Amino acid sequence: MDPISSPDPRLSPPSSPQSSASPSPASSPSTYARSIGSSPVLPGVDPDQYDGPSSTARQVLPTCAPTPLKYGCEDHWSWNKNDKSHEVRLYGPKQRIAHFHPNWSNGTAGVRGTRILNGGRFYWEINVSQRIFGTSMMFGIGTKKARLHVDAFVNMLGEEESSWGLSHKGLLWHGGKHRQYVKCFRENIATTIGLYFDGVSGTLSYYKDNLCLGVAFSGLNDVTEPLYPVVCSTAAKTEMSLGVLKRDFVNLQDRCRATILKQLTHEEQIDQLCLPIRIKQFISEGLENFQEDVALSVNNQMSHW
Known part of the structure; x- marks a missing residue:
């Protein structure tokens, strides 16, 4: 069974952070050297209570938006059965x-x-149950x-070139x-992990309980x-539920x-509505997700109880 009390020694960060942060420049096309980053600790946050970037990971790199896709709209996708x-x-x-x-x-x-991310801007939250333990619980993207x-x-996630992930051990x-x-x-x-994928700039940023952790991967x-x-x-009887789902608008x-x-x-x-029939049909196509929005809102409220 997956160990609970003692972490897997293979996951321990290398003794020399500098060496692990300097991979061979030959990596391509998702060059590791330009794919991982972080942002400084947020001002006004007690470092002892902050689960943000560790001292070995703080670098001068792009930071993520404090409120991702604030003016976006609800997205509609789920886990693929x-x-x-x-x-x-x-x-x-x-x-x-x-x-x-x-x-x-x-x-x-x-x-x-079920959501294809390439080229768009998407933000989604994963509500993680209080059973956080074991070798690895991961959140990310992949082909x-x-x-x-x-x-x-x-x-x-991240074991090879086709995926990128963050583990609950704080490792990218x-x-x-x-x-x-x-x-x-x-x-x-229990915690809530937010992921903001910007397919235009090619970055993936993480949030934890509404705190921006900074850009993690680039070149996407x-x-x-x-x-x-x-x-x-890897942990038994653990649960991850989709919460907030947002996307950027495609056009006007x-x-x-x-x-x-x-x-x-x-x-x-x-x-x-006093609108042409074709426009009414276009609006109707979007309304078919109305009941889905209601169910999603209820799910989000229950996850915070």
């Missing part, structure tokens, strides 16, 4: 809750999201090449290499294969439709 480990059970509204290793754990299990199950306790992983990014998460205390706009949200866990038409939909509660109201 056809793209997961057999050790992952999905349930809840739109199957947005992932339960790992329901009986006991003898390996690492993961699940991919279809990233595996979702292995009969061993490993850091599966990509290309089989890691470095300290934040302090270890407090065990057995060079990835040509489809990228998806991915989570994985998309933004106008979202503004109209905020004022509607059911589809019959669309017929009362």
